[in-house]
Amino acid sequence: MTGVVDTVAGVLVVAGSLLALLAGVGLHRFGDVFTRMHAATKPATLGLVFVLVGAALRASEEGAVMKLLLVAALQFVTAPSGAHMVGRAAYRAGVPLRISSGVEELRRRPAAEDDATT
Amino acid sequence: MTARVSVVAVLAAVWVALWEDVTPANVVSGLLVALAVTALFPNRPEPGSSARLRPVAAARLLGYFLWKLAEANAVVAWEVLTPTNRVNEGIVAIPVRGMSGGITTIVANAISLTPGTLTIDVDDDPCVLYVHVLHLRDPEEVRREVLHLEALVIRAFGPADAVARLGGRGERVDLAPSQATEATREEPTP
Amino acid sequence: MIPATNLAFAALGLAALLCLLRLVRGDSLADRIVAVDSLVLVVVAGIGVHAARTGDDVYLDVLVVAALLGFVGTTTVARFIERRGA
Numbered sequence: 001m002t003g004v005v006d007t008v009a010g011v012l013v014v015a016g017s018l019l020a021l022l023a024g025v026g027l028h029r030f031g032d033v034f035t036r037m038h039a040a041t042k043p044a045t046l047g048l049v050f051v052l053v054g055a056a057l058r059a060s061e062e063g064a065v066m067k068l069l070l071v072a073a074l075q076f077v078t079a080p081s082g083a084h085m086v087g088r089a090a091y092r093a094g095v096p097l098r099i100s101s102g103v104e105e106l107r108r109r110p111a112a113e114d115d116a117t118t
Numbered sequence: 119m120t121a122r123v124s125v126v127a128v129l130a131a132v133w134v135a136l137w138e139d140v141t142p143a144n145v146v147s148g149l150l151v152a153l154a155v156t157a158l159f160p161n162r163p164e165p166g167s168s169a170r171l172r173p174v175a176a177a178r179l180l181g182y183f184l185w186k187l188a189e190a191n192a193v194v195a196w197e198v199l200t201p202t203n204r205v206n207e208g209i210v211a212i213p214v215r216g217m218s219g220g221i222t223t224i225v226a227n228a229i230s231l232t233p234g235t236l237t238i239d240v241d242d243d244p245c246v247l248y249v250h251v252l253h254l255r256d257p258e259e260v261r262r263e264v265l266h267l268e269a270l271v272i273r274a275f276g277p278a279d280a281v282a283r284l285g286g287r288g289e290r291v292d293l294a295p296s297q298a299t300e301a302t303r304e305e306p307t308p
Numbered sequence: 309m310i311p312a313t314n315l316a317f318a319a320l321g322l323a324a325l326l327c328l329l330r331l332v333r334g335d336s337l338a339d340r341i342v343a344v345d346s347l348v349l350v351v352v353a354g355i356g357v358h359a360a361r362t363g364d365d366v367y368l369d370v371l372v373v374a375a376l377l378g379f380v381g382t383t384t385v386a387r388f389i390e391r392r393g394a
Contacts, residue, residue, distance in 0.1 A: 028326060059365060061138070101207060
């Protein structure tokens with residue numbers, strides 16, 4: 001029984017780490033901030049969750065399991081929120097953006113205008 | 119009121135998890151801290167009817183979300199690992215129903231974790247999400263998918279009258295494009 | 309478990325290196341913050357792998373704090389970019 005659990009934990013840990021590596025490679029394969037954020041949010045989040053679940057399977061105490069799962073749950077909230085904040089800031093600050101499809105249905109607004117309200 | 123109860127419950131659960139042990143003292147101190155925090159930082163009540171949790175619809179949303187998360191990773195992995203560059207970026211404006219801040223937040227966050235889309239900006243009143251798309255083929259397709267996602271979120275957490283306005287009980291109401299866009303045009307004026 | 313975690317550590321090390329490279333090369337402040345954010349995630353994942361390898365839960369508090377500080381840092385710099393530009 002523990003053999004099976006350990007194997008699953010090992011597979012999860014390795015898969016999660018490879019997803020993190022994928023995010024790292026994505027940071028270099030993509031051409032602008034926004035596409036890089038695609039790489040940084042999705043695989044990195046799922047990768048971390050895999051690793052944490054793998055660690056939780058191996059943890060000896062229930063308390064450690066609770067803590068690991070808490071971080072995994074928080075990750076689903078913080079990762080997209082953080083990406084949204086950075087994306088909005090970068091867009092408003094005028095960071096170079098590639099639009100190969102030509103569809104850009106958002107106009108750049110001056111950042112100062114919004115500062116008063118937030 | 120019910121909103122505060124659920125916030126207190128979640129905060130107390132986080133507190134207990136951080137102490138790594140479920141003891142009466144931890145639960146009581148967690149509840150006290152959660153009550154203090156919610157008293158110090160009260161949540162502004164949102165106008166409109168109250169939210170609720172429907173377990174079956176929430177489970178369906180969770181399943182859809184997890185499936186899309188796996189798909190998202192496959193899409194990014196494929197794009198990163200294959201030498202050909204099929205990236206075709208675009209930013210699409212998506213007018214959503216904008217039921218409440220909470221629902222829009224869940225939708226915006228879920229978009230960032232679903233395939234090839236990332237929320238960049240949000241407009242209030244009328245509620246519009248601006249989404250960066252990695253492989254853009256058809257803006258309408260993206261809009262339809264996001265509205266479908268929002269319908270799932272409303273079914274899981276939204277107030278009863280909002281669910282009623284979604285129409286039929288089948289979950290595929292948003293798949294007809296004309297119907298979807300018309301629904302959003304009507305929603306912002308309750 | 310040990311060979312699996314060795315492989316995991318190798319992958320995470322390489323990922324951290326790639327994040328650092330992006331951090332140095334930047335292009336813009338936004339690229340750098342995305343890189344730092346990923347780097348923090350790699351560190352948190354590394355602590356998780358260590359916990360899975362040894363069954364040791366001493367570092368789990370560090371893991372929680374690092375994950376949350378990563379988010380706070382990202383948010384703070386995002387607001388800075390919005391005010392001052394990238």
